[in-house]
Amino acid sequence: MSNHCHDEHDDGGHGGHSHEGHDHSDDITPALQYSLYQHVNFDDITTLNEANSGAGKAIVKKTWAERMNEQPELESDADEQLLMHIPFTGQVKLHSILLRTSNSESAPKTLKVFINRDDLDFGAASDLRPTQEFQLSQTSEVQDIAVKRALFGKVQNLTLFVEDNYGGDVSRICYAGFKGDWMQFGKAPTNILYEAAANPSDHKVKGTNSKQMGSNIGQ
Numbered sequence: 155m156s157n158h159c160h161d162e163h164d165d166g167g168h169g170g171h172s173h174e175g176h177d178h179s180d181d182i183t184p185a186l187q188y189s190l191y192q193h194v195n196f197d198d199i200t201t202l203n204e205a206n207s208g209a210g211k212a213i214v215k216k217t218w219a220e221r222m223n224e225q226p227e228l229e230s231d232a233d234e235q236l237l238m239h240i241p242f243t244g245q246v247k248l249h250s251i252l253l254r255t256s257n258s259e260s261a262p263k264t265l266k267v268f269i270n271r272d273d274l275d276f277g278a279a280s281d282l283r284p285t286q287e288f289q290l291s292q293t294s295e296v297q298d299i300a301v302k303r304a305l306f307g308k309v310q311n312l313t314l315f316v317e318d319n320y321g322g323d324v325s326r327i328c329y330a331g332f333k334g335d336w337m338q339f340g341k342a343p344t345n346i347l348y349e350a351a352a353n354p355s356d357h358k359v360k361g362t363n364s365k366q367m368g369s370n371i372g373q
Contacts, residue, residue: 256328
């Protein structure tokens with residue numbers, strides 16, 4: 155069995171639930187009610203340790219209607235860890251993070267979330283206390299991960315750190331989305347542009363593609 159996001163166990167999936175006969179289109183209305191999709195600054199999304207450059211940005215660009223699509227898919231490179239930085243176009247009151255992974259060993263397990271930090275590398279993300287930490291499920295269904303809203307009331311950017319998985323050599327994520335309330339900046343922010351890629355002299359970088367990230371942004 156491969157480890158891609160679309161794989162199911164022989165019993166029909168997580169907890170005995172089967173996709174057969176289930177129309178995922180009926181989930182669109184509640185999911186879109188607080189969608190922050192239009193308020194993500196896609197051009198400045200960066201992902202460290204991605205096997206294919208631009209894959210992290212691509213899974214965030216997927217719409218809710220495309221969430222069950224097998225591709226594009228984010229896969230880690232040198233090991234199972236991933237570090238994603240997602241900026242917004244305004245200030246956000248975050249309600250939840252939406253992720254779709256798989257029920258395989260490549261499913262991320264420990265997710266650490268930081269707010270308003272555009273300077274994290276793997277070492278810092280491992281050492282620092284996150285805004286909130288989650289233990290993710292091993293399932294191919296979309297996980298709606300509710301955050302503590304009191305901690306996520308003034309979010310300008312998010313950093314998602316996948317620290318480990320369920321035993322696979324690499325981690326895979328095929329959809330990422332966000333729900334919450336968006337507020338426009340009162341004036342043009344000075345910190346809307348972020349470092350396109352980690353500088354090898356300043357940060358610990360995994361994988362050759364991560365080092366090339368800056369040259370691929372916006373292409």
